[in-house]
Amino acid sequence: MAKTLLDKIWDAHVVKSIPGGLDVFYIDRHLIHEVTSPQAFDEIEARGLPLFRKEQIVATADHNVPTKNQHLPIQEPLSRFQVDKLTENCAKHNIELYGLGHEKQGIVHVMGPELGITQPGMTIVCGDSHTSTHGAFGAIAFGIGTSQVAQVMASQCLLLSKPKSMRITVDGDVRPGVTAKDIILYVISKLGTGGATGYFVEYAGSAFRNLSMEGRMTVCNMSIEMGARGGMIAPDQTTFDYLNGREFAPKGERWDQAVAYWSTLFTEEGAAFDKELTFDAADIAPMITFGTNPGMGMAIDALIPTEVPVSEQASYSKSLQYMGFQPGESLLGKEIQYVFIGSCTNSRIEDLRQVARFVQGKKKAPHVEAIIVPGSKQVEKQAIEEGIDKVLAEAGFELREPGCSACLAMNEDKIPAGAYCVSTSNRNFEGRQGPGSRTLLASPLVAAITAVEGKIVDITQYLN
Amino acid sequence: MEKFEVLQSTAVPLPIENIDTDQIIPARFLKATSREGFGENLFRDWRFDNAGQPKADFVMNTGRYSGKILVAGKNFGCGSSREHAAWAIYDAGFKVVISSFFADIFKGNALNNGLLPLQVSDEVLARLLAQIEQDPQTTLVVNLVNQELEVPVWEEKISFEIDAYKKECLINGYDDIDFLVNQKEAIEQYESNRPWAY
Numbered sequence: 001m002a003k004t005l006l007d008k009i010w011d012a013h014v015v016k017s018i019p020g021g022l023d024v025f026y027i028d029r030h031l032i033h034e035v036t037s038p039q040a041f042d043e044i045e046a047r048g049l050p051l052f053r054k055e056q057i058v059a060t061a062d063h064n065v066p067t068k069n070q071h072l073p074i075q076e077p078l079s080r081f082q083v084d085k086l087t088e089n090c091a092k093h094n095i096e097l098y099g100l101g102h103e104k105q106g107i108v109h110v111m112g113p114e115l116g117i118t119q120p121g122m123t124i125v126c127g128d129s130h131t132s133t134h135g136a137f138g139a140i141a142f143g144i145g146t147s148q149v150a151q152v153m154a155s156q157c158l159l160l161s162k163p164k165s166m167r168i169t170v171d172g173d174v175r176p177g178v179t180a181k182d183i184i185l186y187v188i189s190k191l192g193t194g195g196a197t198g199y200f201v202e203y204a205g206s207a208f209r210n211l212s213m214e215g216r217m218t219v220c221n222m223s224i225e226m227g228a229r230g231g232m233i234a235p236d237q238t239t240f241d242y243l244n245g246r247e248f249a250p251k252g253e254r255w256d257q258a259v260a261y262w263s264t265l266f267t268e269e270g271a272a273f274d275k276e277l278t279f280d281a282a283d284i285a286p287m288i289t290f291g292t293n294p295g296m297g298m299a300i301d302a303l304i305p306t307e308v309p310v311s312e313q314a315s316y317s318k319s320l321q322y323m324g325f326q327p328g329e330s331l332l333g334k335e336i337q338y339v340f341i342g343s344c345t346n347s348r349i350e351d352l353r354q355v356a357r358f359v360q361g362k363k364k365a366p367h368v369e370a371i372i373v374p375g376s377k378q379v380e381k382q383a384i385e386e387g388i389d390k391v392l393a394e395a396g397f398e399l400r401e402p403g404c405s406a407c408l409a410m411n412e413d414k415i416p417a418g419a420y421c422v423s424t425s426n427r428n429f430e431g432r433q434g435p436g437s438r439t440l441l442a443s444p445l446v447a448a449i450t451a452v453e454g455k456i457v458d459i460t461q462y463l464n
Numbered sequence: 465m466e467k468f469e470v471l472q473s474t475a476v477p478l479p480i481e482n483i484d485t486d487q488i489i490p491a492r493f494l495k496a497t498s499r500e501g502f503g504e505n506l507f508r509d510w511r512f513d514n515a516g517q518p519k520a521d522f523v524m525n526t527g528r529y530s531g532k533i534l535v536a537g538k539n540f541g542c543g544s545s546r547e548h549a550a551w552a553i554y555d556a557g558f559k560v561v562i563s564s565f566f567a568d569i570f571k572g573n574a575l576n577n578g579l580l581p582l583q584v585s586d587e588v589l590a591r592l593l594a595q596i597e598q599d600p601q602t603t604l605v606v607n608l609v610n611q612e613l614e615v616p617v618w619e620e621k622i623s624f625e626i627d628a629y630k631k632e633c634l635i636n637g638y639d640d641i642d643f644l645v646n647q648k649e650a651i652e653q654y655e656s657n658r659p660w661a662y
Contacts, residue, residue: 015647015654020628024647026654028662036546038497049645064495078495085497122662129545129569143545145573147639155644157651161627193482194539197568227542229568261660293482293542311586315481315537408491408544417514429486429543431509 002271005234006165006200009140009265013123015157025160028122029056030152031108032095034086035063035410036127040149041089051093053156058117059090059097062107063128064410067373067400070100079411106376106402109133109344113217114378116246120235120262125152130344130426132223135232136216137239138265140200142230163229164274166199167267170207172281176463179354180215181346181424181443183207184222185287187279189297197227199275202267207281208233213242214350221345222426225294234266286459289428289441290331292319296428300446301458304329322430323438324418331440331456335367338421339451340433342373342400343407346424346444349382355448356388358462359395365454370397371413373405397451409434422450465578467637471559471606474531477596478523483536484543485570489552491544502548503555529600533560535592540581541570550574560606562613564589575630576639582606582613582624608634 003011015024032040037059044051051057064079074080083100090097098104104115109130112118118134124141125131127149134141148158168187188195201223208219216233223231240259243249250258285299296319298304306327308316320327341347341355352374364370372392374380380402383389392399406413407425409432415421417436424447428439442450449459493505511522518525534553540563541549550573553561560580574581584592595617596602605614608631613622626634633639655661 012658012660016650018629022627022629024644024650026651035494039499039547042498043641047641049641052648052651063491082495082497119662121660127545127547129543131545143569145545145547145550145569145576147547147573147576147641151641151644154641155647155651157644157647159629159640159644193542194565194567197539197542197565224543227539227567293484295482311538311590312481314479318480408486410491410494427484427486427543429484431490432486435490435509435514 002268004165004267004271004273005138005202005232005265006140007271009121009123010162012121013140021161022159023162025158026123027125027152027156027158029058029117029124031112031124031126031131032057032059032149033063033108033126033128034061034082036146037089037149038082038085039146040153041093043150044153049154051153054093054095056156057095057153058112059086059095060105060108060111061086061100062402063404063408065100065403066411067403067405067413070401076412103377106378107344107347107404109217109221110348110375110379113137113213114246114376116243116249119243119249119258120239121265125158129224130221132228132230133217133221133344135220135223135230136213138232138235138262140230140232143224163200164198165202166196166228166275166277167202167204167273169205169276169278170203170281171205172207174207174281174284177286177445177459178284179443179445180211180218182287183284184219185289185294185297185441186284188222188226188294189287190279191226191295193225193293193295194227195295196223199228201228201231203231203233204267209236212350213238214348217348218345222294225426235262286443286446288331288446288456290323290325292322292428292430294426294428294441297441300456301330301332304331332458334420334456336422336450336455337368337419338415339368339370339447340406340421340423340425341371341444341447342375342405343425344375344404345426347373347375347379349379351424351444352379352383352388353386355444356391358445358448359397359452360391362395362452364396364451368451368454370451371400371406372397373400374402376402406433408432409437415439422447422456465637465639468559468578468580468634469609471532472603473533474529474601475533475535475562475596475604476523476529476531477593478534478536479593481537482539482542485541485546485549486543488541488549489546494546494548499551501555502552503557506552506556529596532558533562533604533606534558535562535589535596538563538565538586538589540566542567545569547573547577550577550579554579562589562592575634578634578637580606580608580634584613584622584624588622
């Protein structure tokens with residue numbers, strides 16, 4: 001029977017199947033960070049269990065780190081304690097740690113791919129729902145809870161039932177100004193925030209095929225925002241070119257063997273999916289969200305929908321009330337106080353380049369605070385080498401040090417209550433960027449234009 | 465993990481759809497390195513104002529509702545993988561969450577902590593929410609052994625689905641880690657026989 005990409009990788013990682021439909025499922029790489037690992041270390045220690053395959057674990061500090069003065073001790077005591085705890089646990093168990101200040105430190109989903117830790121055909125887990133990002137390489141990658149972090153530490157395996165499969169095909173050329181972020185925000189707006197729950201999504205078609213690896217990571221990253229535990233794109237020459245020469249990628253003869261194997265990782269003709277959806281790339285416009293979940297997105301020049309199913313009306317009204325918007329209203333002309341460019345969705349070098357290209361020779365609006373947080377030390381270094389830091393500084397943007405930052409506002413980077421923030425991150429939930437904050441998700445390009453204009457504008461007129 | 469067989473309790477209704485884990489426990493409360501104490505910040509920004517005072521109109525503050533069962537709108541627990549969400553609900557005294565749809569990672573996390581995610585149809589959920597709002601003293605009986613949700617006032621028993629393995633785990637208080645560690649031999653054999661290893 002013809003196999004899907006998911007079938008091929010899944011089947012290759014089943015240690016054994018147990019009665020009732022669960023598989024003992026093998027994990028190739030386990031990424032850990034300071035927030036979801038301490039209780040897992042405690043658990044295996046309390047049970048007296050050793051780490052089963054510590055060399056398959058890589059750690060970094062990202063969620064809870066300051067983005068200013070990273071060379072100094074962390075000011076906030078609880079954050080410092082949590083980051084120190086990670087350092088202590090990694091030292092005790094001899095786990096590779098790219099901690100604060102390390103040249104390889106970064107947001108876990110930026111760090112893994114750029115170092116070549118993430119490879120096609122792998123299974124990758126992390127105690128973070130945006131682990132779906134790594135699926136861009138043709139890997140099975142998904143977020144897990146802390147109990148599962150402990151399970152992987154103890155056995156390098158998880159007990160899972162195979163997810164259902166969904167293929168989302170987007171063919172055709174996108175319009176000017178439409179980026180990977182717009183494509184995925186469009187897809188999520190069509191499926192809703194729970195529309196892919198229970199599925200692993202494979203993204204297919206020329207619109208995804210034409211994306212760079214950075215763009216593919218942005219797409220797969222947001223799979224969880226429609227409920228899919230993972231998203232994936234079959235590896236191709238773009239994938240191999242990206243990986244070739246990266247620190248942990250295979251080298252020499254081993255590289256040739258790897259490419260030969262990776263080239264077999266695609267969905268075969270006639271393979272069946274549990275669900276198939278198709279969209280036309282030409283229908284996708286630059287997107288923005290207007291509500292409090294990522295499914296509440298629309299073309300930037302559209303009107304906030306007025307018609308919603310009866311059962312959803314109460315939640316919909318609550319959401320718009322929180323945002324201070326009315327049904328039927330346009331967002332064009334709305335004044336914005338903050339612009340945040342960063343997060344595991346959009347903080348890679350390509351994102352920073354795109355912002356720099358647009359803001360070169362321009363200034364941000366005086367009332368806007370524009371913050372750019374690179375995804376990793378490597379991204380930061382490259383931005384400086386390319387002179388992007390100077391372009392941003394001249395435009396009045398503040399380039400910070402790497403971390404998750406205002407995407408989830410665990411550190412001091414918070415948007416004040418009531419303020420609007422156009423953000424390149426992945427979640428516009430109530431209070432996500434700080435209590436009372438109002439988030440509008442968009443691409444780095446839309447974010448850059450918004451920072452300069454100080455309000456939401458129809459970006460198409462700025463594209464020439 | 466605590467064992468779960470049958471639970472009889474009143475319930476707390478939260479008729480909001482797509483309740484995400486940032487609402488259940490905001491990220492700024494994830495700095496603790498133990499599993500305890502998250503209950504006091506459950507639904508923090510809905511439950512308390514900026515000064516930390518209870519918001520009088522929130523369902524947990526009105527004094528009208530109580531019990532160990534939370535009944536919430538569709539697509540409960542979407543968003544982040546933070547197990548802290550399941551810990552917070554459990555720590556606040558809930559043993560069961562009833563909804564018509566659960567986000568995947570939350571559901572797994574709940575099951576790994578002895579918190580039962582009980583899925584009913586949209587229609588049953590709507591009736592349950594209306595029933596509890598009308599009579600907060602309504603008692604529900606969750607029988608995991610028989611996979612039945614009993615609503616005595618309706619004289620109705622509604623069956624629900626649960627993975628057979630997970631059911632056994634909940635009833636006996638087992639967790640996956642013991643099972644997996646016992647598979648060590650099979651795992652090592654798998655590792656040595658892989659056609660392609662990383």
